[in-house]
Amino acid sequence: MANVLTSVPATAQRGQTIEIKALIKHPMENGLRRDMDGKLIPRKIINSFVCRYNGDVVIDCDWHTAVAASPYMAFFATATDSGTIEFEWRDDDGTVIRHSAKIQVT
Amino acid sequence: MDGVSRRSVLAGSVAVVAAGPVAAQVAAPPAEQPQVLNRALREAFGEGRPKPGKVMLKMPPIADSGNAVPITVVVDRSAGEQVKRIVVIAPGNPYPLGAEYRFGPRSAKPEISTRLRLARTQTVVAVAELTDGSLWSAAADLTVTLGACAEVFE
Numbered sequence: 001m002a003n004v005l006t007s008v009p010a011t012a013q014r015g016q017t018i019e020i021k022a023l024i025k026h027p028m029e030n031g032l033r034r035d036m037d038g039k040l041i042p043r044k045i046i047n048s049f050v051c052r053y054n055g056d057v058v059i060d061c062d063w064h065t066a067v068a069a070s071p072y073m074a075f076f077a078t079a080t081d082s083g084t085i086e087f088e089w090r091d092d093d094g095t096v097i098r099h100s101a102k103i104q105v106t
Numbered sequence: 107m108d109g110v111s112r113r114s115v116l117a118g119s120v121a122v123v124a125a126g127p128v129a130a131q132v133a134a135p136p137a138e139q140p141q142v143l144n145r146a147l148r149e150a151f152g153e154g155r156p157k158p159g160k161v162m163l164k165m166p167p168i169a170d171s172g173n174a175v176p177i178t179v180v181v182d183r184s185a186g187e188q189v190k191r192i193v194v195i196a197p198g199n200p201y202p203l204g205a206e207y208r209f210g211p212r213s214a215k216p217e218i219s220t221r222l223r224l225a226r227t228q229t230v231v232a233v234a235e236l237t238d239g240s241l242w243s244a245a246a247d248l249t250v251t252l253g254a255c256a257e258v259f260e
Contacts, residue, residue: 017214028223032200057210059218066196066204068174068221075207076214 012079139197156243172224181216189216198228
């Protein structure tokens with residue numbers, strides 16, 4: 001999972017609003033482009049992204065072809081308890097890419 | 107036909123040649139976008155139509171390339187209001203429905219930043235659905251720099 005970059009604060013105060021950022025390297029091939037021989041390049045995008053905080057959803061997204069290559073997302077969660085923030089990307093081809101980060105809440 | 111001089115005829119034809127294709131180029135994308143936007147809204151929200159307000163859509167007005175245009179959508183809700191989801195629509199794209207963001211119980215505020223791939227000059231629309239079912243929207247214009255010819259006369 002070397003092609004994933006996430007940003008989660010390592011520590012936070014209880015009740016604090018934290019910014020979470022997630023970036024994944026991906027071509028987001030929209031299925032409209034043609035290769036050198038004039039053949040359509042098949043669509044291959046990440047169509048879903050979910051972020052969970054200790055199992056509860058922070059944000060749940062559907063992505064279509066208007067999302068840029070190497071999709072980037074920034075959003076906000078409330079730091080309530082220490083634990084794990086999980087990221088999950090789903091590719092058109094069925095691949096699921098997972099990543100997680102720890103947060104210490106005091 | 108003394109009233110029509112050679113000069114005025116020439117000047118007129120130059121004006122037509124200059125104005126014709128340019129006007130078509132600049133006006134064509136937005137003209138067909140309202141219907142596309144309506145179709146996308148129906149796909150996302152059924153018969154509901156958003157009212158302008160509560161939503162802020164931050165996007166640069168000009169992009170050299172539409173490949174990765176940064177946008178931020180913020181919903182300014184009053185106390186007690188909860189945002190269920192935000193939908194971003196790009197009516198100038200081959201597939202206008204851009205993305206949908208649903209906020210879960212752990213979300214702190216209805217704000218997202220991302221990057222869009224935008225095919226051409228267009229008005230991007232962000233719609234927020236609150237938990238009471240009301241729909242609010244904001245729009246922002248983006249000029250995608252395609253080439254020198256489209257820019258000279260603007």
